[in-house]
Amino acid sequence: MATSIISQRIARVAWCEHQAISAGILRRARTFYATAHISTEQRSKKLNITERRHASTPKNLPTHKTPGVGEISEKKYRAKLDAFRQEARVNNLQAVWPLYRDLKEVNVLEYKDIYNLVHALQQSIRSSKRVTQKKSLDRGNRRARNKDFRDFSILLNELVEDMKAGLVPHQDDNSTIYGRILTMFDEMDMQRNAIILWNWLVEERPAELKGGLPYAAMMEVYVNAQVNRGPGQSAADIREKKLQVCEMLLQEYRQNCHDSLARVYVSMVYARSTLGNPGGALEIWQEFKSKVERGEIGDNSSGNIHMEAMEVLFYKYMVMSPFNMSVATEYFREALSKGIALPASSVSKFFSNAAAARMDHAAIVALVKEYNASPVSGNSQYHAFMVRCIENFFEVYPLATGETVDMLYELIQLLYDQALKYQFHVAAFNTVIAKLSNVWNRVDIVDAVLQGMAAAKIAPSIVTYRILITVYSGAGELDKVRRCWLKLVDLQRQYDDPDKSNWTTNFHHLIKATTMTGDWQFLYAQSAALAEYATDAVLVEIMKIDNIRNKPAEITPASGEPDKNVNV
Known part of the structure; x- marks a missing residue:
């Protein structure tokens, strides 16, 4: 048995x-x-x-010997502790958790170990969330995501019970760890679990909470909580109720906590703006800024507090409304003037929201000029910045007129200036070309952009030529398609491609272009001339198209191949 x-x-x-x-x-x-x-x-x-x-063994085992168990090898659990710390550093939750269960029983874990364990769990939750957000949540993906979250919640609840039982070291303050646990429940849409834990914290007030209750995390939990409407309740009533709870938390925080925490203020900005009180959110924002300037919130000599607030407000909590866009723009300018290097993720988020908020072109150009003049311009983040500027422009101006064309040239000129100054990457120009084709359908402006790139000594990339093949085939520019293809072949040969995946993608663009131009002889000639790069997938795709055309694939040299040296 x-x-x-x-x-x-x-x-x-x-x-x-x-x-x-x-x-x-x-x-x-x-x-x-x-x-x-x-x-x-x-x-x-x-x-x-x-x-x-x-079962009768004491929970806090001595490091040498325990009655009824025998000698416990110090070398054995030290090796486990080293393994635990190494795996926690790389967020390997699958290896970390069994080690945690063994080590907590022999009382060798330190506070930093628990903090790293919580960090590994949070990163695993966010990683799972990112993967599932990228996919369409069909039944299978939704089931996998929910299964992940159930697994994570079991582990979280186990950690909470260990903390309640005193098995977890806390260095007199577990406020940060409890706050992160609340946030993790919130990120998994398990606000009910978070509220149960919060109620226990309020009732018990454990001694290790010397830093106070995690008010900021709980504000976010209440904002995001799913509340069923009662009889006669509207969505506005629910928002009002949530806002009242957040205001009560803010008042309690001010009464019980002497230290000013940046995240509490940022969370309250988020709560008020999301739940329908933008004026009150602006008041909190101004209060926060004044406290930072007076030195009441941490040491801001290096701009760390601004960075923390900006990360939270820009990246995680940016809510679409004109009020938030104005506050974000104000902070953006303030950060630039103080030389605070803005993370690329936050810059990207900022301009995505600017596009959705329909910020006008004059404001965008002004921000670009301010960025160009700031000490932090020209770094790797500038790519994300300019791409969002360009995408924003075409969102706001979907039609090409005399005025909008002039405005676009002004934006592109700013791009050229930075490209010459900092050897800027070609990717932003690829975005310009693609938008010109997909949104405006203006091949003439595409040609002008290419001439400008040549003047700025910015070489087209493989992606540039792929985009151009699509652009010119749609416009029926057969000779330009051929020239771009031959230049793409020359460029691709300079790079290693062991699995020929890039060549497969290149051929896919040519095949797609050929279905629009009808230049079948050129396609057949190129697939024969580049037979060493034409994968089975490419040949199968050509055969399928050829069968549809009901014509045998005669591989003959194309007549009148263009000169490779002719400019596109």
């Missing part, structure tokens, strides 16, 4: 590991949480296995 149970257990572990490898998610957690809710002795009886320690 025991052998059968153990065999089943081994089979289950093997299945979990297979799922973890194939799907890239924490299936192995099932192995542990299946019996996490019962005691160790019960688990031993259920599995019919002799556990390492007896």
Whole structure:
């Protein structure tokens, strides 16, 4: 009987590991949480296995010897502790959690270890969330995401119970860790779990919360909580109720906490702006700024507090409304004037929201000029900045008129200036060319942009030529398609492509262009001349098209091939 149970257990572990490898998610957690809710002795009886320690063993084991257990090798758990710290640094939750369960029993973990464990768990949650957000949430993806979140919530609840039982070191203050746990529940849309934990914290007021309750995290939980409407309640009533709770939390924070925390103010800006009080949000924002300037919120000599606030407000909490855009623009200019290097993710988010808020072109150009004049311009973040400027422009001006063309040239000229000064990457120009084709359908302006790139000594990339092949084929410019293809071939030959994936993509663009131009002889000639790069997938695609045309694929040299040296 025991052998059968153990065999089943081994089979289950093997299945979990297979799922973890194939799907890239924490299936192995099932192995542990299946019996996490019962005691160790019960688990031993259920599995019919002799556990390492007896049920009567004290929880805080001495490092040398424990009655009834025998000698515990210091070398053994030190090796486990080193492994735990190494895996936690790389956020390997699957390896970290079993080590945590062993080490917490022998009382060797430190506060920094628990902090790193929480960080690894949070990064795993966010990674799972990012993957599922990139996919369309069909039934299978939704089921996988929910399964991940259930696994994570089991581990989170286990950590909370260990903290309540005093098994976790806290250095007199667990406020930060409790706050991050609340945030993790919020990120998994498990606000109910967060509220249960919050109520326990309020009632028990554990001694290790010397830094006060995690008010900022709880404000966000209430803002994002899904509340069922009662009889006669409207969505506005729900928002008002949420806002009242957040205001109560703010008042309690001001009464009970002496330290000013940047995140509390940023969370309240988010709460008021999201729940329908933009004027109040602006007041909180101004209060926060004044406290920073007076030195009441941390040491801001290096702009760290501004950075923290900007990261939270820009990247995570940017809510679409004219008020928030004006505040964001104000902060953007302030950060530039103080030389604060803005992270590319936040710059990208800022201009995405500017596009959605329909910020006018004059304001965009003014911001670009301010950025060009700031000490932080010209770095790697400038690419994201300019791409968002360009996308914003075509969002606001979907039609090409005399005025809008002049405005575009003004924006492109700013791009040329920075490109000459900082050897700027060609990717932003690729965006210009693609938008000119997809939105405005203006090949003449595409030619002008290419001439400007040549004057600025910006060489087209492989992606540039792919875009141009699509642009010119749509305009029926057969000779230009051929020239771009030949230049693409020359450029691609300069790079290693062992699996020929880039060549496959290149041929795909040519095949797609050929279906629009009808230049079949050129396609056949090129597939023959470049046979070493034409993969089976390429040949199959050509054969399919040829069968549709009901014409044999005669591979003959194309007549009148253009000179490679002729400019596009």
